[in-house]
Amino acid sequence: MPSTYEIRADFDSQSIVVYQAYPEQIALAAIKNQTFEAPFSFTRMTWIKPSFLWLMERSNWAQKSGQEHILAIRISRAGWEKALQEGVLTSPEKRVYSDGQIWRELFEQAKVHIQWDPERSLRGQKLDYSSIQVGISRYLIEEFVREWILEIKDYTPLTRKVHNLCKAGKYEQAKRFLPSEKRYELSDKLKKQIGAS
Template identity: 90%
Template sequence: MPAAYEIRADFDFQSIVIYQAYSEQIASAAIKNQTFEAPFSFTRMTWIKPSFLWLMERSNWAQKSGQEHILAIRIRRAAWEKALQEGVLTSPEKRVYPDGQIWYELFEQAKVHIQWDPERNLRGQKLEYNSIQVGISRYLIEEFVEEWILEIKDYTPLAKKIHTLCKAGKYEQAKRFLPSEKQYVLSDELKKQIGAS
């Protein structure tokens, strides 16, 4: 079983895939132009997630309003590492911050927010280990849009195919279509900073 706080992702030497869910208007333009443009918001935090199944839980398999389209966004691995290095957890976890005031001061200044949430399986059940989601603040969003993105793919048909199989009880068949995710190894320093196992 994976460690309690471990990043698992589809990545290679230079890049990593993160997932987001958007409306038709935002997603169609992003796929066509291979970047984001209005009405994508450049003024509020955008959350990126390397776990496909966690986003399926969050978007209810692309059925929630405004989250009907699933994007697989390949970004530069160096940018991902930068985001983690800039990150501060969304709560004062004692395993990371010895003092709540220290956390508060860091959090108030943070350009990136980091949160760990229980990973999900194909049935939507919570698992005993967590997945990471990373919030990119307005101070970094333009950089995210203009410099980090290498490729944007439409994974909506894939999400719907897997969900249809799950609804039919064909979980083993559905599992074969899941994007491949493996452990993303971090330095000891970065593990400590973001509360990874």
């Protein structure tokens, strides 16, 4: 079983895939232009998630309002690791911060927010280990959009296919279509900073 707090993702030596859910107007433009443009907001935090199934839980398999399209966004590993290096957890976890005041000061200045949430199974059950989500603030969004993004794919058809198989009770078949996610190794310093195992 995976460690309690570890990053699992679809990645190679240069890039990593993160997932987001958007309404049609933003998603179709992003797929066409291979980057984000208005009405995508450059002034609010955008959350990226390397776990496909966690986003399925969050978006209810692309059925929530405003989350009907699932994008697989391949970004540079350099950008991803910069985001992690800038990251501060969204709560004062004792395994990371010795003092709540220290956390508060760091959090108020953070360009990136990091949160660990229970990973999900194909059936939507909470698992005994966590998945990371990374919130990129307005101070880094331009860099994320202009420099980190390498490719944007539409995973909405895949999402519907897997969801329909699950609804039919064909979980083993559905599992074969899931993106391949493996452990993403981090330096000891970065592990400690973001509370990874």
